[in-house]
Amino acid sequence: MVGPGVSLADPARWLRYNRGMPRTDSYSGLFGADGTRVQRKKAIPEVPAEPGLVVEDPASGFCGAVVTIDVREVTLEDRHGKRRIFPLRPAGFLFEGQLATLVKPAPRVQAGARSASGSVRVAGLKARTARASRIWVEGIHDASLLETVWGHDLRVEGIVVEPLHGVHDLAAAVRDFGPAPHRKLGILVDHLVAGTMETRQAASVAGPHVMVTGHPFVDVWEAVKPAAVGIRAWPQIPRGTDWKTGVCEALRWGEPADGARRVLGAVKSFRDLDSSLIGAVEQLIDFVTVDAAVDTDPR
Known part of the structure; x- marks a missing residue:
């Protein structure tokens, strides 16, 4: 007996009784009409x-x-x-x-009142006359990133960004520039960590009219978030190997020029950059725009 007055010898009565009983396991949808298991397809992202x-x-x-x-x-x-x-x-x-x-990617939502750096966008902007103050960066890739993200802000403030092509003789370049209260200099340096040549160079020139900031990465490419360029992480490159060359070989990107097109083309706003680079650039812009004069130097 499986219930009051229900016997397995009476299949019809047993089936009616069983329909009313709560079930702990359900195989609904797992098997087809022919008794074969239904194969469920994995969702394709x-x-x-x-x-x-x-x-x-x-x-x-x-x-x-x-x-x-x-x-x-x-x-x-x-x-x-x-x-x-x-x-x-x-x-x-x-x-x-x-x-x-x-x-096809969804159209990017226009921030309207926001620039790529997240600042308030000035409608109908006309670039102001360049100030005497400057921001220096190590190379053209650094300059390109600053233009992409902070270009609007720089034109509002009248600040020119110039590539140094290295900081091996930074002290001499700063002396030639002639920093002054009306002519400040902000310098963005790669690999600014304790014990490096870049840190020693920065310490040798920092002063009341010169600010040096930077990020901890060997190259500014690495300050771009990996997800922005479609990778999980930046590869580890052995010491002694040119970093850009090693990255392009590891990721099969071809030559560094090919890699530059990928990396620089992937950056659309400050959200694509590491916070260390964002903070460093913002500090420099604030520093060189306080009491900065319009550039009348013919150099």
Whole structure:
């Protein structure tokens, strides 16, 4: 007996009784009408095809970074600069080794009153006359990043950014500049950590009219968040190897010039940068704009 007045010898009565009983396990949907197990397909993620995102076409093995995309197709560029166009199909690409569906990125929401640095945007801005004060950075990549993120702010304040191409003789360059109360100098340095040559150079020139700030990374590329360029983390490069060259080899980006296009093209706002770089640049802008005069020096 399985219940009051219900016997397995009477299948019909047993079935009616069983329907009313609570069930602890449910196999609903696990088996088809023919008794075979239903195979559930794993959901394929949709990945916004932001410029610089690295994916692979599994059919041809072509691996490259996204250059352009529309509603029908995407253009990829490999590490040798070769470009190919592929149709946008569901589960049509490999992203980080897994099948993915590339989709056109959603239009970036315009901040309206905000610039790329997060500051209040000045409507109808006309760049003011350049001040005598300057901001120096180590190279053209640093200058490009500052222009992308802080360009609006710099034009509002009339501050010019100049690349140094290295800080090996920083003291002489500062002497030639001639810092003064009306002619301040802000210097952004890579790899500004204790015990480095950069830190010693910075200490030798810092003063009331000269501010040196920086970030802890070997190169300014590394101050760009890995997710912004479509990687999980920046690779570790052995000491003695040129950092940019080592990174491009490890990530199969080709030459450093190819890597620069990927990295600099991926930065859209301050959100793509490490906080150490953001803080360093903001300090310099504040420093050189306090009581700074308009530049009348013909140099």
